[in-house]
Amino acid sequence: MSSERSRAGITPSQTVGPFFHFSLLKEDYSRLVGSDHPSAIRIEGTVYDGTGEVVPDAMLEIWQANSAGRYAHPEDSREGLSLEEGFSGFGRCGTDSEGRFTFITIKPGPVPGPEGKMQAPHILVSVFARGLLKRLTTRIYFPEEEEANSEDPVLALIEDPEMKKTLIAHPIEGGYRFDVHLQGESQTAFFDV
Amino acid sequence: MAQQTRNIAGGYRREGSEIHPPYLYPDYKGTRLRAPKKPLIIVPHTLSELTGPLFGHTGIGPLDNDLTRQHEGEPLGERIIVHGRVMDEDGRPVRNSLIEIWQANAAGRYAHKGDQHPAPLDPNFSGAGRCMTDDEGYYRFITIKPGAYPWGNHPNAWRPAHIHFSLFGPAFATRLVTQMYFPGDPLFYQDPIFQSVRDPKAQKRLISTFDLETTVPEWALAFRFDIVLRGRDATPFERPHA
Numbered sequence: 166m167s168s169e170r171s172r173a174g175i176t177p178s179q180t181v182g183p184f185f186h187f188s189l190l191k192e193d194y195s196r197l198v199g200s201d202h203p204s205a206i207r208i209e210g211t212v213y214d215g216t217g218e219v220v221p222d223a224m225l226e227i228w229q230a231n232s233a234g235r236y237a238h239p240e241d242s243r244e245g246l247s248l249e250e251g252f253s254g255f256g257r258c259g260t261d262s263e264g265r266f267t268f269i270t271i272k273p274g275p276v277p278g279p280e281g282k283m284q285a286p287h288i289l290v291s292v293f294a295r296g297l298l299k300r301l302t303t304r305i306y307f308p309e310e311e312e313a314n315s316e317d318p319v320l321a322l323i324e325d326p327e328m329k330k331t332l333i334a335h336p337i338e339g340g341y342r343f344d345v346h347l348q349g350e351s352q353t354a355f356f357d358v
Numbered sequence: 359m360a361q362q363t364r365n366i367a368g369g370y371r372r373e374g375s376e377i378h379p380p381y382l383y384p385d386y387k388g389t390r391l392r393a394p395k396k397p398l399i400i401v402p403h404t405l406s407e408l409t410g411p412l413f414g415h416t417g418i419g420p421l422d423n424d425l426t427r428q429h430e431g432e433p434l435g436e437r438i439i440v441h442g443r444v445m446d447e448d449g450r451p452v453r454n455s456l457i458e459i460w461q462a463n464a465a466g467r468y469a470h471k472g473d474q475h476p477a478p479l480d481p482n483f484s485g486a487g488r489c490m491t492d493d494e495g496y497y498r499f500i501t502i503k504p505g506a507y508p509w510g511n512h513p514n515a516w517r518p519a520h521i522h523f524s525l526f527g528p529a530f531a532t533r534l535v536t537q538m539y540f541p542g543d544p545l546f547y548q549d550p551i552f553q554s555v556r557d558p559k560a561q562k563r564l565i566s567t568f569d570l571e572t573t574v575p576e577w578a579l580a581f582r583f584d585i586v587l588r589g590r591d592a593t594p595f596e597r598p599h600a
Contacts, residue, residue: 176586177379
């Protein structure tokens with residue numbers, strides 16, 4: 166056990182700035198599965214600032230379990246649930262000049278939550294941009310999971326029903342739309358992870 | 359879902375994270391319309407936050423950590439070695455973890471179409487690199503010292519020379535994007551991005567140290583930049599039974 170005295174201070178966060186594309190987006194991580202995957206879904210959206218202007222220089226990262234609800238990570242040691250070859254669960258996409266991003270992925274299964282409760286299927290999101298001195302994190306939930314969403318222990322932490330709605334994606338042809346509002350009346354619910 | 363779910367108590371530490379900059383720091387103009395104003399919701403560290411992307415060594419090329427050898431010729435500027443160790447708060451090495459970096463060239467210009475600073479581009483320098491930490495958490499890049507550059511934040515605003523760092527660590531909860539600065543830079547005082555970190559001790563952790571020992575005579579200077587990611591709560595947790 167280390168004492169408080171010997172604990173090192175963490176390195177502070179700094180903004181990703183406007184010029185990360187040639188490094189962080191050199192490889193395309195926006196397709197977690199091929200578009201010909203039988204259960205492929207598209208998740209698209211737009212990032213807006215506090216005046217409702219689109220944010221053309223943001224980057225989103227997503228992290229999710231596979232369709233069985235298993236994370237490709239040693240912390241998830243539930244061997245009864247299968248891993249999928251080639252599915253890492255990680256995605257990354259920059260916004261374009263219209264502030265839009267698109268991921269091709271699969272819908273995750275439910276995963277365990279605190280106190281033995283299950284969490285509704287969800288995708289974790291990190292948002293990076295010039296003007297964000299540290300990342301923002303949020304979650305994408307699915308509109309057809311009404312019952313699971315109503316029992317989800319993390320959604321339950323959000324008291325304002327309007328704020329809660331910001332985490333539920335909207336169905337569109339072939340997938341879902343999930344817009345991110347950084348600031349303002351319709352601000353997305355963000356988490357302190 | 360017949361599987362027993364785990365009772366996770368061992369999340370990542372929250373104390374210590376108050377040293378990060380606030381979202382809204384009006385001196386840095388870019389925060390004004392992008393910082394959320396509604397309070398953040400504190401989320402427990404569930405399996406979703408305790409897991410995170412893992413990257414193998416497979417996609418990493420042998421020259422990805424040498425930014426001076428990605429083109430036909432050598433870039434202009436001072437050749438430097440930037441190296442250090444990634445650890446958690448308890449001094450445990452963060453092993454086999456992806457580090458991505460990016461920077462301006464020696465003249466202070468990014469190889470990015472959005473950078474309009476009238477300084478020359480260097481055809482022999484892209485300014486992007488990546489590597490994995492080794493089994494002890496060490497990493498090493500060879501690059502050139504980036505130049506300072508002006509930006510429109512306030513009259514005569516200049517960014518101190520810096521290298522951007524992106525790190526994942528073992529979990530979603532440990533993700534960090536930061537910037538490494540150089541010792542003794544006279545531009546710190548007027549840079550709102552650097553100053554957004556309020557604690558002077560924490561500011562110091564953003565500044566690399568000149569590392570004479572790693573300097574290669576007749577070839578390159580060296581700077582050391584150790585990075586500390588959040589540590590895990592020591593609270594024991596119940597192991598899952600699959």
